[in-house]
Amino acid sequence: MDDLRKLQDDDKTIHEIKKNIKNKKHYFIEDGILFRKQQLPLSSVPYVPTGRIRADILKIYHDTPANGAHFGRDKTTRKIKERYYWPTMIADIRNHINSCLPCAQNNYRRQKLPGKLKPIPPPEGIWKLLSMDFHGPITPTSKKGNRYIISLTDVLSKFVITKA
Template structure:
């Protein structure tokens, strides 16, 4: 305890310290309602961040003062917490613009997995032959981040598709849990089936009745196709 404090101040600190506990170098406030979950004491420098994450973050819901206070206080403690929450919400630019229409219901975010869990694959072509003899483009689009990978291939055969899938997707991004493709023989074949089997990748097929199943890739392909067609016509190069 700091030595410059007088007896009274020391006694006061000692008295208050009964409500706190140190775990892993962090100060926590004991939790009467749930003794197994002590409440983290926020440092002054952390408060702004906490308020942002609990209110303004894209995944937070711009909750009202009361709702936000209810949420903050089960996780954090700091002196004058309610005042800070109220001040933060009242001065939130977005809340002011939206007026009284404040959200008090919890959000239900869409469940998404890890990047490269789910991949859509498609083939584009035949296109004008390039100098290297490529006529098709195989495209894979990652569903979470919409990240596309593409490779020019000479033909739409299974071996071309499988080496793209193995080298450009699995080796570079890890093994996906699931791939979605159309029912063309370039995707529905022994070679790809056995690779998927061995790696535990689920191969889902989009049906003719639900073409939107793989809409993400097809939408990207339209854009890519237009760009590449222009480029290929101009260069006949890869």
């Protein structure tokens, strides 16, 4: 805890919170260490200063076999939140897991792969092959109050007709 106290003393954000602790209902100081009160689970956890210590915590809770090694985002977040706090924790955990090479190599995709495109033969003439798109909702609306646009395109000439 002495190391954490020293790291907190060097952090500007933590220094500002400690200076205005009376206005911060979610924080308190114990033995010179800034803690954050949490609702779930009902406990208090130390505020982790910026720097290497955050990366070390991420490695310990995501990369090491003793802590379950390479759990997903939700489980890793829950485990870290039980013991620590810093404002960018969720984004930092997501970025750490997204950049984890073993996770990328071993996790299967949960999303369906995109379908394969099939080639379309070129049209035999103008207005023989058309494409249509809907756009919207758009703002501002047209004078008639329309919020969507339909466009019709001739594939050969690239001539476009739009209607709101």
